[in-house]
Amino acid sequence: MRYAVSCVLNYDVQGNAPFVFNIEAQNTEHQKVLDETLTISPQLAIERFDMPESGNRYFRLRAGPGPLKVEYRATVELTPATFDPEAVQEVEPGRLPLEALTHLYPSRYIESDLLQQFAKREFGHLKPGYQRVAAIANWICDNIDYVRGSSDESTSARDTLIQRQGVCRDFAHLGIAFCRGLGIPARFVSAYAWRLQPPDFHAVFEAWLEGPEGGAWFMFDPTRLADSDGLVRMGVGRDAAEVAFCSPYGEADCGSPKVRIEALDRDANTTKPTTRAVTLAAA
Amino acid sequence: MRYAVSCVLNYDVQGNAPFVFNIEAQNTEHQKVLDETLTISPQLAIERFDMPESGNRYFRLRAGPGPLKVEYRATVELTPATFDPEAVQEVEPGRLPLEALTHLYPSRYIESDLLQQFAKREFGHLKPGYQRVAAIANWICDNIDYVRGSSDESTSARDTLIQRQGVCRDFAHLGIAFCRGLGIPARFVSAYAWRLQPPDFHAVFEAWLEGPEGGAWFMFDPTRLADSDGLVRMGVGRDAAEVAFCSPYGEADCGSPKVRIEALDRDANTTKPTTRAVTLAAA
Amino acid sequence: MRYAVSCVLNYDVQGNAPFVFNIEAQNTEHQKVLDETLTISPQLAIERFDMPESGNRYFRLRAGPGPLKVEYRATVELTPATFDPEAVQEVEPGRLPLEALTHLYPSRYIESDLLQQFAKREFGHLKPGYQRVAAIANWICDNIDYVRGSSDESTSARDTLIQRQGVCRDFAHLGIAFCRGLGIPARFVSAYAWRLQPPDFHAVFEAWLEGPEGGAWFMFDPTRLADSDGLVRMGVGRDAAEVAFCSPYGEADCGSPKVRIEALDRDANTTKPTTRAVTLAAA
Amino acid sequence: MRYAVSCVLNYDVQGNAPFVFNIEAQNTEHQKVLDETLTISPQLAIERFDMPESGNRYFRLRAGPGPLKVEYRATVELTPATFDPEAVQEVEPGRLPLEALTHLYPSRYIESDLLQQFAKREFGHLKPGYQRVAAIANWICDNIDYVRGSSDESTSARDTLIQRQGVCRDFAHLGIAFCRGLGIPARFVSAYAWRLQPPDFHAVFEAWLEGPEGGAWFMFDPTRLADSDGLVRMGVGRDAAEVAFCSPYGEADCGSPKVRIEALDRDANTTKPTTRAVTLAAA
Structure with a gap:
């Protein structure tokens, strides 16, 4: 089963502040990221760190004063194992x-x-x-x-x-x-x-x-x-x-995250x- | 129903220490103290305070170094109200x-x-x-x-x-x-x-x-x-x-309190x- | 030194709710209430209780749905003891x-x-x-x-x-x-x-x-x-x-209490x- | 500077109980284990796990009822960096x-x-x-x-x-x-x-x-x-x-660990x- 997931995060940053994010889907045996895009406005360099023991995918950026928008979109396939x-x-x-x-x-x-x-x-x-x-x-x-x-x-x-x-x-x-x-x-x-x-x-x-x-x-x-x-x-x-999902190391006003997930392979309206x-x- | 209650408290006091005790039976509508004795060894003056809002009976003494023994014995009548x-x-x-x-x-x-x-x-x-x-x-x-x-x-x-x-x-x-x-x-x-x-x-x-x-x-x-x-x-x-039951304001070693209560008006062995x-x- | 004190409390009560208040000045050796008025709108019967061990002055009323206003005004004389x-x-x-x-x-x-x-x-x-x-x-x-x-x-x-x-x-x-x-x-x-x-x-x-x-x-x-x-x-x-100062036993919206105190016997503007x-x- | 370290741990185990130990010296840039011995009585198989993110060295054994003795001895060289x-x-x-x-x-x-x-x-x-x-x-x-x-x-x-x-x-x-x-x-x-x-x-x-x-x-x-x-x-x-240093997963009485450390390269009695x-x- 494939899902389209996304989140849009908006901040208003005071001064200079590093941010660490963990919003990207993991890649595991039963969860595959088929495609994904990460968009940051304004454009900023990011550093990545995938934690070996957890599979968590972190990235860090350093924002300057003003608005910051982070947007992640991915298509993810879940293949849950069935079991008794x-x-x-x-x-x-x-x-x-x-x-x-x-x-x-x-x-x-x-x-x-x-x-x-x-x-x-x-x-x-x-x-x-x-x-x-x-x-x-x-x-x-x-x-x-x-x-x-x-x-x-x-x-x-x-x-x-x-x-x-x-x-x-x-x-x-x-x-x-x-x-x-x-x-x-x-x-x-x-x-x-x-x-x-x-x-x-x-x-x-x-x-x-x-x-x-x-x-x-x-x-x-x-x-x-x-x-x-x-x-x-x-x-x-x-x-x-x-x-x-977000650790800001500095002062920033956060809007509510806009989070979405949609099932691509079934009719969400009819399936119970x-x-x-x-x-x-x-x- | 009448009960014989008693407690014996032993302390080994270092230095001089005031003690406050609350071991005496209350007098209330449904609980009457018929007779009681309080023995303190060595003999020491006591101050009494009955707290109006609670009916608690406190007494205080000031012990010197050495053993202190406090013994309380009373006969108390309980007349529990019955109710639905x-x-x-x-x-x-x-x-x-x-x-x-x-x-x-x-x-x-x-x-x-x-x-x-x-x-x-x-x-x-x-x-x-x-x-x-x-x-x-x-x-x-x-x-x-x-x-x-x-x-x-x-x-x-x-x-x-x-x-x-x-x-x-x-x-x-x-x-x-x-x-x-x-x-x-x-x-x-x-x-x-x-x-x-x-x-x-x-x-x-x-x-x-x-x-x-x-x-x-x-x-x-x-x-x-x-x-x-x-x-x-x-x-x-x-x-x-x-x-x-006892608040010592100073250093004292306490033995275990010896507490007894006996029903005087019924056969404790046969009543369930x-x-x-x-x-x-x-x- | 005499002080004029007052407070005005406003509530919007849902349903019927008892309230207990403790807003009246105590009477003690060094604090005398010279005059006081308590106004409740709408007019409601109150029960009083002065707690012996504390001198606290409580009163209780039972409010019905709608606005409730409690207003207390008093002139109080303080005669602080001086000491070394x-x-x-x-x-x-x-x-x-x-x-x-x-x-x-x-x-x-x-x-x-x-x-x-x-x-x-x-x-x-x-x-x-x-x-x-x-x-x-x-x-x-x-x-x-x-x-x-x-x-x-x-x-x-x-x-x-x-x-x-x-x-x-x-x-x-x-x-x-x-x-x-x-x-x-x-x-x-x-x-x-x-x-x-x-x-x-x-x-x-x-x-x-x-x-x-x-x-x-x-x-x-x-x-x-x-x-x-x-x-x-x-x-x-x-x-x-x-x-x-107020314990409501029921649902009520509270406005901010309006509290005042004024020194009657000295010039508040000049005294440091x-x-x-x-x-x-x-x- | 070289140090001889050792610990001896004694247990009295009830039933069967797995134990996990972390008593072995780490190997890091500034701490080298020159030689070491681990003795377990009775002789038992152990499983090892070195945690990558910490360098901690764990081993696990499964003890049966009776006494268990774990003894670790090592010579370790410390080369602390000096710095301002x-x-x-x-x-x-x-x-x-x-x-x-x-x-x-x-x-x-x-x-x-x-x-x-x-x-x-x-x-x-x-x-x-x-x-x-x-x-x-x-x-x-x-x-x-x-x-x-x-x-x-x-x-x-x-x-x-x-x-x-x-x-x-x-x-x-x-x-x-x-x-x-x-x-x-x-x-x-x-x-x-x-x-x-x-x-x-x-x-x-x-x-x-x-x-x-x-x-x-x-x-x-x-x-x-x-x-x-x-x-x-x-x-x-x-x-x-x-x-x-020890996590027993079962009931066991523990004696006090006997821990020793000795400096091999200096006179412990004269150095302040x-x-x-x-x-x-x-x-």
């Missing part, structure tokens, strides 16, 4: 790839050490595997209210659990916290999300599990607000602290949206 | 006695402002009244594990909810937090607790509700560890910060303990 | 009045238990007495920035210390935290504040100290934004959780403002 | 290597977002460069007390700043927090530390700065407890969550220890 949820297992720590251990550690917005007891109490009795992580995503969807404006950039998983409300970022943090608390590596994902209304950047999470073909990151969306088959990944990381909390896609 | 739970209502804020409003505010260990959303999400749909507070106590009993040593003196209701474990003090804090979050005045109670095993000082909470005979503080014990008809109150307050989460007693 | 700061001492716990011990405990916005070590490290070496509390107020004035909008209703002393900014409420909380951490009873005070610009309700703190004439609450204003001789007290309490961090007034 | 502190600059974000940006983000134990204002208020006026980071390390040494047992594994930089005490781990976290708050990339380092008394694993921090020969990680030890020229690095990471808060060594 019952056949997807958790991996015990002695067999996890050592590079995945990083995603067991607590991070700024995910105090999984403090939430471990909660996770065990609520999900510890469930049969380990894909369905347990799906149960976590479902629990969040059922128990946390999606309320725009209810959280801010310092809100952590602990806060969200207490306040019982948040946005996609907070839902993802809480899902990751529960997974890590149970010994399941999990990470934060920013994405273009098909059928998300209103259109915006989205955040979901991935857990490291093992299917018949080996270990992979399986995606879960506890908000159920987007179509789980139409998530185009931009950034992955420990938590939102590592995955910002899928709203599973989890996806069939794995990296 | 269905007939006990919550009181809306416009009709609450103004002195009870204090017990709607958040306090050190009870961030009821932060837990309000949680309280509403979990208990907001329940029919207001005694049964709703009982549901809160039951929820805590079902969802929080009683684990000795799992909390310390800085643990608050928010921590307890996240960690899913605590001791009687923490259970009471969480119950109060949920009540205040729903607009129900609630306060912390320290008590001698019949059938608590092992014997120790206990902590429960009270909510201000209104029965057919008017407003009163109704007691709830979310631990279900003691007999709800045999709780002899020592101190009430906003939270544990205000209700310490009641383990309701709530009591039939009101002040 | 060097002669004002801290009181060791063994000699504190037992009712003051309450103000040693931590409270919702004042984690004095957690800040005790900080207080000792920063102020523990100073000579105990009035001047040490003045040093605390000065430290706050020097180290915390007064920034409108930098805090919200869940901000506590710990947050303020970390963020190094706040408003009068936060400055007072931090001052109280340091005092309690050093064993000095301290409490929160809301007041009409002469020469505060722009005019608004103000918050300061008081510490229990002992002058030649005995123990008293001494006032300190770590913001230095008002004239320390012209503070007319409305409410005192453990912290801001207990001292709100005093901006000591502490006052010469004691209750 | 005045010539070492901070690097503005537009010129930082993009892989270093990760170390500007807040992490579990380092809420640099919340401490940014504190950092700016305390160190913002200082001239940027090596000397500013040295001033941070000195401030911590002067303002935080090193108190064994004063913190635990959930203690964060915010807690340490409030409590004014901690151990080497906490000192490093706070130093990193201040650096990140000022826009200086900083990371956590675990090390064998010459002259640390009593001998133990040590924790320090590194900041990314730029000398005449280019960008490098410069080491700072705010505890001043070890000889800054004799730090043999084991692990680097965002914070202590990522840098554990250097106790600068910062090192002349860069990676």
Whole structure:
């Protein structure tokens, strides 16, 4: 399935300010960028950095005073693997790839050490595997209210659990916290999300599990607000602290990002949206 | 029903240190002290202060270096009011006695402002009244594990909810937090607790509700560890910060308090303990 | 010195909502209300409650849908005691009045238990007495920035210390935290504040100290934004959780309070403002 | 300068448990492992993983029930670069290597977002460069007390700043927090530390700065407890969550690690220890 994704970002920059962006679609086994264009006005030199351990594609530019417009357009093909949820297992720590251990550690917005007891109490009795992580995503969807404006950039998983409300970022943090608390590596994902209304950047999470073909990151969306088959990944990381679509290092007024995603190969008007909390896609 | 209560407290004091104690049974409509003795070794002068708004009975002494032993023994009669739970209502804020409003505010260990959303999400749909507070106590009993040593003196209701474990003090804090979050005045109670095993000082909470005979503080014990008809109150307050059985203002080594309570009017061996989460007693 | 104080509060009430107000000037030894009027539009019955332990004057009304206007005007005489700061001492716990011990405990916005070590490290070496509390107020004035909008209703002393900014409420909380951490009873005070610009309700703190004439609450204003001789007290309490000028129990839109205070006995234009961090007034 | 380092770790394992260790010395430009031996009793297969982005050397083993002993011995050569502190600059974000940006983000134990204002208020006026980071390390040494047992594994930089005490781990976290708050990339380092008394694993921090020969990680030890020229690095990471010398995934009783480090090329008894808060060594 092919998707056209785009975003347009507008800034009004005071003085000189470097900006780092992470808005470009990743290239992975199940997500191919077929074509893409990046347009910056005024024209500015950019430096690129693809982070080896995450596949995140960063670029940096140095803007001068005045307006700055960054526009990214791409056609991306998603080929989600299909699998039998019952056949997807958790991996015990002695067999996890050592590079995945990083995603067991607590991070700024995910105090999984403090939430471990909660996770065990609520999900510890469930049969380990894909369905347990799906149960976590479902629990969040059922128990946390999606309320725009209810959280801010310092809100952590602990806060969200207490306040019982948040946005996609907070839902993802809480899902990751529960997974890590149970010994399941999990990470934060920013994405273009098909059928998300209103259109915006989205955040979901991935857990490291093992299917018949080996270990992979399986995606879960506890908000159920987007179509789980139409998530185009931009950034992955420990938590939102590592995955910002834009980091300005200087003063700038930001307009709202204009984000779009369109399915090219199916009739978006007639197909009933899928709203599973989890996806069939794995990296 | 009459109870014999006692506690023996031993200290080894370095230097000169004032101590404030709150170990004596309160005198209220439903709790009468029939006789009592307080023995201090070495013999020391004490100052007394009965706090008008709480009925707490404090005394202070100034100990010198060496051993200090404080011993309190009393016979207390409890005459719990009986009532029909269905007939006990919550009181809306416009009709609450103004002195009870204090017990709607958040306090050190009870961030009821932060837990309000949680309280509403979990208990907001329940029919207001005694049964709703009982549901809160039951929820805590079902969802929080009683684990000795799992909390310390800085643990608050928010921590307890996240960690899913605590001791009687923490259970009471969480119950109060949920009540205040729903607009129900609630306060912390320290008590001698019949059938608590092992014997120790206990902590429960009270909510201000209104029965057919008017407003009163109704007691709830979310631990279900003691007999709800045999709780002899020592101190009430906003939270544990205000209700310490002993506050030493100087260095002293404390032995474990030896606490006892015995039912004088019934056969403790044959009567089946009641383990309701709530009591039939009101002040 | 006489002051004319007034406030006008406007609300737009949805549905029926009880309101509790604490806007009237206290009557104490050093603060006498000479005359006062309270006007409520529409005319509504009020219930009054003067809290014995604080002297706070509360009244409650029950508003129906539509506009509500509450207007208070008073003439108040302040007769601050003069004293020699060097002669004002801290009181060791063994000699504190037992009712003051309450103000040693931590409270919702004042984690004095957690800040005790900080207080000792920063102020523990100073000579105990009035001047040490003045040093605390000065430290706050020097180290915390007064920034409108930098805090919200869940901000506590710990947050303020970390963020190094706040408003009068936060400055007072931090001052109280340091005092309690050093064993000095301290409490929160809301007041009409002469020469505060722009005019608004103000918050300061008081510490229990002992002058030649005995123990008293001494006032300190770590913001230095008002004239320390012209503070007319409305409410005192453990912290801001207990001292709100208005608590609505229902939905209502609030306009900004219009607060005024005028010195009747001196020429406000020619007298140089005093901006000591502490006052010469004691209750 | 050559150092002999060693550690002996003893466990009593219940059941089967995987362990991940990070106790081996790194190989970097300024730190060469000349020889090393790793002995495990009972003999067990190990898996190795050298993390590319950090140079950390991990190994994993799967222990069965009973005693487990892990022993590491190495000879390491340190060739610290010498430099003129005045010539070492901070690097503005537009010129930082993009892989270093990760170390500007807040992490579990380092809420640099919340401490940014504190950092700016305390160190913002200082001239940027090596000397500013040295001033941070000195401030911590002067303002935080090193108190064994004063913190635990959930203690964060915010807690340490409030409590004014901690151990080497906490000192490093706070130093990193201040650096990140000022826009200086900083990371956590675990090390064998010459002259640390009593001998133990040590924790320090590194900041990314730029000398005449280019960008490098410069080491700072705010505890001043070890000889800054004799730090043999084991692990680097965002914070202590990522840098554990041992992570057991199962139940095991741990004895105290026996850690040793000896200078082979100088007379430890006659040379006066250097106790600068910062090192002349860069990676």
